[in-house]
Amino acid sequence: ALSLSLSVAPLSKKELICRRQHSGIMVGRDDDHDERQALLGSDGDQQCDTNDGGEGGQAGGQAGAANTMGATEPRAQLHGSFQRTKCVVLYALKAAADQPICSFLTLYFMDQGVSVSRIGILQAIRPITASVGSPLLTTAAELYWSPKLAFITATIVTAIGWLGVMEIKLFWAWLLVISVLWFCASVTGPILDATLLQSVKERSSYGKLRVGGAFGWGAFGPLIGLLLDAYGSKALLVSQAALSTLLVLVASVSQMGVGRAATAKAPVLAVVARFEVIVFLLLAVLAGVAKGVMDNFLFYFLKQLGASGTLMGLSLLAAVLSELPVFFYSGAIIERVGHGPLMALGMLCYCLRLVLYSILQNPWWVIAVEFLHGVTFALTWTCIATYADKLAPSPVVRATMQGILAGAHWGVGIAVGTLAGGFAYERFGGRNLMRGTAAVVAALSLLIWLAVLVRECLWPKHLLEQARAGVAAKPNLIVSS
Numbered sequence: 001a002l003s004l005s006l007s008v009a010p011l012s013k014k015e016l017i018c019r020r021q022h023s024g025i026m027v028g029r030d031d032d033h034d035e036r037q038a039l040l041g042s043d044g045d046q047q048c049d050t051n052d053g054g055e056g057g058q059a060g061g062q063a064g065a066a067n068t069m070g071a072t073e074p075r076a077q078l079h080g081s082f083q084r085t086k087c088v089v090l091y092a093l094k095a096a097a098d099q100p101i102c103s104f105l106t107l108y109f110m111d112q113g114v115s116v117s118r119i120g121i122l123q124a125i126r127p128i129t130a131s132v133g134s135p136l137l138t139t140a141a142e143l144y145w146s147p148k149l150a151f152i153t154a155t156i157v158t159a160i161g162w163l164g165v166m167e168i169k170l171f172w173a174w175l176l177v178i179s180v181l182w183f184c185a186s187v188t189g190p191i192l193d194a195t196l197l198q199s200v201k202e203r204s205s206y207g208k209l210r211v212g213g214a215f216g217w218g219a220f221g222p223l224i225g226l227l228l229d230a231y232g233s234k235a236l237l238v239s240q241a242a243l244s245t246l247l248v249l250v251a252s253v254s255q256m257g258v259g260r261a262a263t264a265k266a267p268v269l270a271v272v273a274r275f276e277v278i279v280f281l282l283l284a285v286l287a288g289v290a291k292g293v294m295d296n297f298l299f300y301f302l303k304q305l306g307a308s309g310t311l312m313g314l315s316l317l318a319a320v321l322s323e324l325p326v327f328f329y330s331g332a333i334i335e336r337v338g339h340g341p342l343m344a345l346g347m348l349c350y351c352l353r354l355v356l357y358s359i360l361q362n363p364w365w366v367i368a369v370e371f372l373h374g375v376t377f378a379l380t381w382t383c384i385a386t387y388a389d390k391l392a393p394s395p396v397v398r399a400t401m402q403g404i405l406a407g408a409h410w411g412v413g414i415a416v417g418t419l420a421g422g423f424a425y426e427r428f429g430g431r432n433l434m435r436g437t438a439a440v441v442a443a444l445s446l447l448i449w450l451a452v453l454v455r456e457c458l459w460p461k462h463l464l465e466q467a468r469a470g471v472a473a474k475p476n477l478i479v480s481s
Helices: 013-023 030-040 044-056 058-102 105-111 116-144 147-165 171-185 188-199 203-231 234-252 268-272 275-304 309-337 339-358 363-391 395-428 430-458 461-469
Strands: none
Touching (some): 058 147, 058 203, 105 116, 105 275, 116 147, 116 275, 116 395, 203 234, 203 363, 275 309, 275 363, 275 395, 275 430, 339 430
């Protein structure tokens, strides 16, 4: 490791893969084999052998590989464990930095005297820009830049920008500045998800490490609520900047993203155009609609019921406590049940959660309702993230696939829920907004699953098998009877 770090000329991707192959590092994920074949060709192993033979002879190369394997494997395992630990810390800090503006920003605009319909417009900026920024910026970072630099730059820009928001008093100025900030921030989530999925050997481990985000969200939720009660809504923007600074410091010493050469090609659009993928994208959008209504108008509704900032922080803590076991066991649950049935369960729990919000009279009962968050967010989002990783045609486009599904869920879905929810809240009230959203999500979900059932029954069996075989890793949404 020391000799590699002191080399004058950096190793190319091909040379690094050959060296890993002989040292025994490239063991575990099948994606590594796919990447090696893509870079070296079908005779990649022979190429590596030839190169090594030219340098020191075949006998010397074999002896060196045998001696290196035993010493390298523990180092590789230690490096992988350290990288996964840093991913957990990154998730925790990112969740903590996002919480003041994702959960409480509605209350800041409420204190500034902004109407609920205009709050809906301002809050809809985030998902609208994410629907464009997530796939666009992640693809650009992989093709032409560094995912790590993109993550750090976006975090710094947004931290400084949110401090500047405190000096703005005009609605249209808010609209312009916040649009730029959310567009920049939309690249951070997909890059972090792709980094985590690259660092684990099995996708089922994703939820166990993603629990770091739940910890950061839950640990800082009550603290942010106390700061809100003590210092007012401006404390939200200051705390966001402080936590973002810690996030940048950790990210600067972490390996992030996968990256690829500018000439790499992958049939991403061909994968997205398949029926199973379209169904999953539509379900991700509907889940985003329900989440957009809850994330942006629940605290507004609770404040009208007389809830304090402390209660809102405790409700976030309850939500996170429900996430922890679900994230930890989500991989095993998905392997046993499948992505499709669990997405259906998530949609059902979203509808139930919205209906329960609509009948609240005492705001303290919201803590009991928040325990459904483990299914509606932790299980649903793990399904979306791991399914996107399955769809990746090659390991070098993981962030792109994460960006596409993130754009559908966090972008299109939450944008529709937030924008329509603001006008509906002002016209019909909070209770009717919750009930109406539950009805719409339930009806459209049933239509989607009816389309799946009709296709299952009417299409010839051999055509169904051919269609499924075309999806990378053959993910199956349809549950046969």
